[in-house]
Amino acid sequence: MDKGGVVREMFDRIARRYDLTNSVMTAGIDASWRRKAIDVLDPAVDARLLDLCCGTGVMTRDLASRTPNGHVIGVDFSPVMLEVARAKNSKSNIEFVQADALHLPFENESFDGATMGFSMRNLVDVAEGLREIRRVLRPGASFVNLEISKPPNLVWRKMFYLHFYGVVPLLGRIVGGDAAAYRYLPQSLVNFPDADRLAGMFAAAGFEHARYIRLLGGIVTIHSGMRPASVAVADSGRLEQAGVA
Numbered sequence: 715m716d717k718g719g720v721v722r723e724m725f726d727r728i729a730r731r732y733d734l735t736n737s738v739m740t741a742g743i744d745a746s747w748r749r750k751a752i753d754v755l756d757p758a759v760d761a762r763l764l765d766l767c768c769g770t771g772v773m774t775r776d777l778a779s780r781t782p783n784g785h786v787i788g789v790d791f792s793p794v795m796l797e798v799a800r801a802k803n804s805k806s807n808i809e810f811v812q813a814d815a816l817h818l819p820f821e822n823e824s825f826d827g828a829t830m831g832f833s834m835r836n837l838v839d840v841a842e843g844l845r846e847i848r849r850v851l852r853p854g855a856s857f858v859n860l861e862i863s864k865p866p867n868l869v870w871r872k873m874f875y876l877h878f879y880g881v882v883p884l885l886g887r888i889v890g891g892d893a894a895a896y897r898y899l900p901q902s903l904v905n906f907p908d909a910d911r912l913a914g915m916f917a918a919a920g921f922e923h924a925r926y927i928r929l930l931g932g933i934v935t936i937h938s939g940m941r942p943a944s945v946a947v948a949d950s951g952r953l954e955q956a957g958v959a
């Protein structure tokens with residue numbers, strides 16, 4: 715099985731206890747981080763939005779509350795995550811679609827904004843994922859990514875790593891019921907780019923105003939970038955050369 719398939723099966727296994735395990739591991743702060751990410755996106759009340767790698771749909775439902783006259787599509791490749799998401803959903807302006815974030819079944823320039831929460835580390839190819847997100851955004855629309863990161867302060871980073879690589883696998887075994895999955899999840903941060911490099915990858919994928927804010931001393935970052943409203947001719951050539959047009 716390829717890496718994507720292994721990751722999908724792992725999320726299938728932990729889906730039913732995912733929300734509870736998350737709340738225990740973050741002492742419930744994760745909910746406020748998702749709301750902050752949606753503040754950064756600042757969607758219009760009638761926007762058509764995409765929540766990528768939506769899992770159990772926590773962020774999807776928050777987005778839908780912020781766009782009562784709009785429409786939100788939650789995408790995930792784990793059928794069990796989507797089963798939980800659909801069971802928890804009571805909003806009429808949400809739709810859940812099973813798909814791979816690297817190959818979205820949507821037309822070019824069809825969304826007014828997109829989010830991704832705690833998932834980018836799992837993508838087999840982050841650069842490809844960013845280009846695919848840019849493809850489905852309308853010119854002028856933004857993508858906001860909420861993800862665990864690497865705190866710049868060495869002491870704080872060490873303390874965080876003690877929790878992340880020590881306590882999280884333990885809690886994952888006890889609360890999440892799957893030791894292997896919660897050993898993998900922290901490991902997925904090891905090769906993930908730090909905040910500056912990730913912002914650079916946003917820019918390389920063709921996002922304008924690529925920037926980030928750090929939360930909790932950089933344990934979590936919110937990256938954002940906008941698909942340019944209009945691309946100058948010279949820029950368009952450069953983007954084509956970079957394979958992002």
Ligand SMILES: C[S@@+](CC[C@H](N)C(=O)[O-])C[C@H]1O[C@@H](n2cnc3c(N)ncnc32)[C@H](O)[C@@H]1O
Nearest residue numbers: 725767768769790791792795814815831833836
């Ligand atoms: C850690 S969970 C995050 C769920 C949710 N966004 C949240 O904030 O709680 C990661 C999710 O990403 C999904 N995922 C990972 N890679 C994916 C891909 N290539 N395409 C679609 N979904 C993916 C997994 O199935 C899982 O539901």
